[in-house]
Amino acid sequence: MGKTLDFYFDFYSPYGYLAHYKIDAIAERYGYQAHWHAILLGPAFKAVGSKPLLDIPMVGEYSAHDFARTARLEGVPFVMPATFPGATLAAGRAFYWLQDQDSELAKRFAKAAYKAAFAEGRDLLQLDTIKAVAQSVGVDAKALETAIQTDTVKERFKIAVQDSLANGVFGSPFVIVDGEHFWGNDRIPQVEQWLARGGW
């Protein structure tokens, strides 16, 4: 049983999307297992007094360019989702409902959701998109639709988001490993260095 690396991401985070392609391979290379946590950036923005990058003067224009430029450099497709920014509640609830059954299935769902949003530009705020994404990884869409409308599943996601804040997670992507916190897709190389050297 390897050690755990915690990977936090918001389904509508462009940099989370970029990082999600890499994190499992990096963790596995050094004998770690990446444990994925869907979060919402909204409460994090509230906690730190910030807002979505695209809504910030000057930073917004820069960021839109940087998302696409970094994706090209990393060799992955990139488009902006149809609705952005937004609170990806259904996606987050679906993720935890699946994770409590089968964590690998939850990861496959998350990867398919990221692909739908940032490779295909689809609208993750629509329940129909979430159902189609779930179906594409073999999940019963009707069962998912019912489950994510229950208070239990809603509460499950809410608590996960609260826990992320309590753990010091204020952005996406965010990695916690060996008690060290790394914020941003641009810290993924440092995460890899940290695992390779056992710290520095």
Added chain:
Amino acid sequence: MGKTLDFYFDFYSPYGYLAHYKIDAIAERYGYQAHWHAILLGPAFKAVGSKPLLDIPMVGEYSAHDFARTARLEGVPFVMPATFPGATLAAGRAFYWLQDQDSELAKRFAKAAYKAAFAEGRDLLQLDTIKAVAQSVGVDAKALETAIQTDTVKERFKIAVQDSLANGVFGSPFVIVDGEHFWGNDRIPQVEQWLARGGW
């Protein structure tokens, strides 16, 4: 005559400090000349509705740790300056007064000022520190003291800061090369890739 890469930095920017060690070598490796621009983050924070990293809940604690951790990884000394954050007016004025005489001398001054602040923890807001730093690179400290109190030199820095904002610079470090904007010490590897490949 090589092409120009524009490097913007605030004298009290920890990530600007980290980047300043690398930027000239990267530029020169690909036939570019780095043109340094001292700026002030205060007006940039106002423009984007932000504030110094250390003053932001959660982000502050993370950043203090990240500054030091990244410096260790990059193999350079790091301490926080005695007064931080703060508006490094005297340093900026001295920088442009020198740059208008000898741009290489201005760079040597900037490097010595960064060393004083982030390797030795000295207070760059004190005129005595600026004079000592200037003297250490062979500048007449008395002449500098007189010059930076003139309206001409004050105006010179003020306009440079305004120009940086007009050029889209909202952070430190910030690089503009071939019309591309790169924000942050963590984008320096992308700057190098950009120069090496001629874009992507």
